[in-house]
Amino acid sequence: MTRALIALGSNLGDREGNVRAALRHLATSGAVRVLRVSAMIDTDPLVVPGHQGPPPPRFLNGAAVIDTSLAPRDLLAALKAAERAVGRRAAERWAPREADLDLLLYGDQVVDSDDLVVPHPGMAQRRFVLAPAAEIAPKMRHPLLGRTVEELLEDLQ
Numbered sequence: 430m431t432r433a434l435i436a437l438g439s440n441l442g443d444r445e446g447n448v449r450a451a452l453r454h455l456a457t458s459g460a461v462r463v464l465r466v467s468a469m470i471d472t473d474p475l476v477v478p479g480h481q482g483p484p485p486p487r488f489l490n491g492a493a494v495i496d497t498s499l500a501p502r503d504l505l506a507a508l509k510a511a512e513r514a515v516g517r518r519a520a521e522r523w524a525p526r527e528a529d530l531d532l533l534l535y536g537d538q539v540v541d542s543d544d545l546v547v548p549h550p551g552m553a554q555r556r557f558v559l560a561p562a563a564e565i566a567p568k569m570r571h572p573l574l575g576r577t578v579e580e581l582l583e584d585l586q
Contacts, residue, residue: 430462430496431536433504434566434578436549436558437469437491438529444489445469447515451528452493454514458507465494467561474525475555485525492533492561494569501535505545508532533562537572548573553581 439447448469455461474485497504508530516527533549540547548571552558559582562569567579574581 430498431538432464432569433495433497433532433536434534434562434569435493435495435508436529436531436533436552436562437466437493438488438531438557439527440474440486440488441525441527442516447527448489448491450515451511451530454511455495455507455530458499460498461504461507462496463493464496465565467491467493467564470557470561472557475557488557490557490561492558492565494566501532501538501540501547502545504535505532531558533558534569534571537570539572554585556582556585559585 437448437452452463452466456463469489469491472488472490474488499507512526512528512530531549532547533552535547538547553571553574559578562578563582567577569578570576571578571581576584
């Protein structure tokens with residue numbers, strides 16, 4: 430089993446219910462055991478340069494620590510299936526979504542391919558990712574930066 434860290438988010442519908450349902454779906458595979466889930470925090474959406482139109486709805490963000498027997502790409506597929514199970518449909522990048530489950534860390538492994546990058550490339554710069562992650566996995570270490578989640582959060586302050 431490999432220990433992994435997942436970011437959780439939702440900004441459509443019953444945000445917390447969506448995240449909880451996605452985690453339940455993930456755990457039904459038998460290949461994933463959810464060990465800890467952070468408190469959920471209400472955050473402003475990440476607005477990307479060039480965004481036009483009304484601001485996206487606010488997000489509810491959290492994190493989960495899991496143990497899994499799935500390889501990184503198989504875990505990514507399971508995360509995407511859990512998102513779809515609660516209503517997420519293919520949409521443009523950065524669009525509002527019922528559930529967003531991102532693989533942040535997968536043990537001490539580094540994956541860099543067209544379809545998957547681990548550690549997640551934006552995690553070290555995002556307080557809405559690091560704050561909930563530090564609550565449940567402060568000592569997990571970013572294998573490229575050599576810093577713990579707790580240290581990465583302190584670096585932002």
